[in-house]
Amino acid sequence: MNWTQMRDCYGDVDRVPELLEQVALKDDAEAWNELGHRLCLEHDLVFPASFAALPRLVHLASRSAQARGLAGTIMQRAAGHHGCDDLLADCADAIAEFRELLDRHLQSQPVDYLTSFRDLLAAKEQYHWSAVLGDFTDDFYHLVCPHCAVEVTIAIGHYGRYSSIRDWNLGDVDRRHLQPAIPEELSETGRWMHETAVRDGQEALANGITYLFGKAECPRCTSVFSIADEYTSANLPS
Incomplete structure (x- = not known):
């Protein structure tokens, strides 16, 4: 790796490789803390050194x-406008290895299950x-809503699973129950997410x-639409 072009958040090109050598030899909390700051500055930013590392x-x-x-954080931020697409492409083998590692980690039902699940989604x-x-x-x-363009709030939690119109004075009004997907009918990403959670005993x-990949009724026009399809269409990085 030619680190002479791999600036970190401070514009340095020499400190990150030094820190990587340091943490490889000894689990040094102070070195890990500095490495995290240099590779993953706040505001969801990453840098050439992030992908180089x-x-x-x-x-x-x-x-x-x-x-x-730290690798998971870098992966979660890889969708941003970082100008390092070529470096990210060069990490394809490492990312594939990371996916396998995270999948094994999830099977151990760790305390950081959701964080690791989200890291695997990013990978x-x-x-x-x-x-x-x-x-x-x-x-x-x-x-x-894809039919009438009204903003619809989708709630999935202990308080209810519904679609509604959010009124900032009255709260969620005109609630409609969500229709969960049938697990056997899920496909692609939804199926993988559900099967992985079931495999690992993550019932909730x-x-x-199943609700996230289910259907919602628009409280305004009563049309029914796929929650996941509409969210993906609006939020999938270009």
Whole structure:
């Protein structure tokens, strides 16, 4: 790797490779903290050094939660306008390895299950779901009805599973029950998400996914539409 062109968030080109060598030799919390700041600055930014470091982080991820988490953060931000598409393409083998590693990690039912699930979604280029997927205790998705263009709030949580019109004074009004998808009829991303959650004993997550990939009724025009299709159409990175 030619690090002379791989600037980090401070514009430096030498500090990241030094830190990678340091954490590879010793699990140094201070070094990991600095590495995280240099590779993944706040405001969802990543830099050339972020992708240059990704293969090394994936290599360390099997034995380091810090490496796994930092690699996951980089993947979640890979959808942004970072100007490093060529570097991201060069990481294809490392990303494939990272997907396999995360899948094995999920099967151990770790305490960071949802975070790792979202990281795996990003590694599969499902950036829009990676960015918003919650544990379905208090999840809201905002869509535009494809038929009448009214803004519809989709709620999936302990308080209810419904579509509604949000009134900032009255709350969610004119609620309509969601229609969950039949698991056997799910396809592609929805099927994978549901089957993975079921495999790993994540019942609440699996159940919520059936609603996320189910259908909603527009409270304004009463038309029925696919929640996932409309959310994907509006939020899938170009």
